[in-house]
Amino acid sequence: DSGVTQTPKHLITATGQRVTLRCSPRSGDLSVYWYQQSLDQGLQFLIQYYNGEERAKGNILERFSAQQFPDLHSELNLSSLELGDSALYFCASSASNPGTRNEKLFFGSGTQLSVL
Amino acid sequence: LAKTTQPISMDSYEGQEVNITCSHNNIATNDYITWYQQFPSQGPRFIIQGYKTKVTNEVASLFIPADRKSSTLSLPRVSLSDTAVYYCLALNAGGTSYGKLTFGQGTILTVHP
Numbered sequence: 097d098s099g100v101t102q103t104p105k106h107l108i109t110a111t112g113q114r115v116t117l118r119c120s121p122r123s124g125d126l127s128v129y130w131y132q133q134s135l136d137q138g139l140q141f142l143i144q145y146y147n148g149e150e151r152a153k154g155n156i157l158e159r160f161s162a163q164q165f166p167d168l169h170s171e172l173n174l175s176s177l178e179l180g181d182s183a184l185y186f187c188a189s190s191a192s193n194p195g196t197r198n199e200k201l202f203f204g205s206g207t208q209l210s211v212l
Numbered sequence: 213l214a215k216t217t218q219p220i221s222m223d224s225y226e227g228q229e230v231n232i233t234c235s236h237n238n239i240a241t242n243d244y245i246t247w248y249q250q251f252p253s254q255g256p257r258f259i260i261q262g263y264k265t266k267v268t269n270e271v272a273s274l275f276i277p278a279d280r281k282s283s284t285l286s287l288p289r290v291s292l293s294d295t296a297v298y299y300c301l302a303l304n305a306g307g308t309s310y311g312k313l314t315f316g317q318g319t320i321l322t323v324h325p
Contacts, residue, residue: 098255129313139256139299139315154314186255198244198263201313203255 099123100189102204110212114175117207121168121189127151128170129190129201130162134183145170146193177211184208216300221320230287232319234300237281245276245283248299250318256299260285287321295323 099122109115121128130142141154145164156162159177164170174181188201217235224230236245244263248256260267262274262283273286287294297318 098257100255131315138317139250141314144313184253188255197240197242198246198261199313200246200258200261201248201256202258206253206255208253 098202098204100187100202100204102185102187102207104207105205106208106210108210108212109177111177111179113177113211114173115177115209117172117174117185117187117209119170119172119187119189119204121170121187122191122202125189125191125202126168127190127192127199128164128168129188130156130170130172131186131188132183133186133206134180137183139186142172174209179211182209182211216302216316218298218300218316218319220317221322223322223324224290225324226291227289230290230294230321230323232285232287232298232300232321233282234285234302235282236300236302239280239302243302245274245280246301247272247274247285248301248315250297250299256315259298290321290323292323292325294321296321 101120103118126147129144132140142156143162144152148164159175162172184206186203186206188203190201192199246261247259249259250256260272260274264276267274275284297320299315299318
């Protein structure tokens with residue numbers, strides 16, 4: 097158990113809908129990362145927050161947004177869903193400041209999103 | 213992020229030692245090399261991290277030569293449960309990759325009975 101909690105574990109929805117994925121980092125970790133993993137794209141970095149502030153952005157679509165709350169949990173919002181958004185979405189947390197050379201990520205078990 | 217290159221796949225047999233090499237030619241002076249393991253439908257798991265020479269823990273060893281342009285993850289006496297994807301990461305000091313911990317395609321290790 098990594099200590100990172102993601103809910104829900106599975107999510108089935110229809111095209112055009114909006115969903116929210118939730119992540120609770122390990123106790124004390126200030127950094128939260130979001131990744132998308134699909135069969136053809138591998139593990140793609142989406143966005144990163146540190147202590148409530150957005151610190152880095154990857155290939156995140158405009159239909160997607162995220163935030164980190166004062167209690168450090170984070171939510172990833174996916175809207176106007178398309179079939180291609182079906183993937184595993186992982187959250188990871190780290191105790192380090194972003195960009196620390198020896199940063200270690202601890203991943204949750206992911207949310208499997210299926211868009212039908 | 214320093215571009216890393218790993219073999220796409222490797223095969224081994226139970227009880228053998230497996231060495232997976234990662235190339236990171238443009239690694240920055242202060243960057244560490246980190247390896248993760250991922251099982252199907254699970255999040256990646258941190259295995260080992262090092263800066264130079266050799267690091268060993270209860271799971272694996274990491275060998276890093278003096279020029280640090282490559283690193284080798286060594287898994288002693290693998291078992292079927294070591295079948296997974298292994299990722300090598302090296303954070304680049306270029307500034308533009310700040311915070312963007314990006315995973316490459318990884319190495320699919322298959323351990324056969």
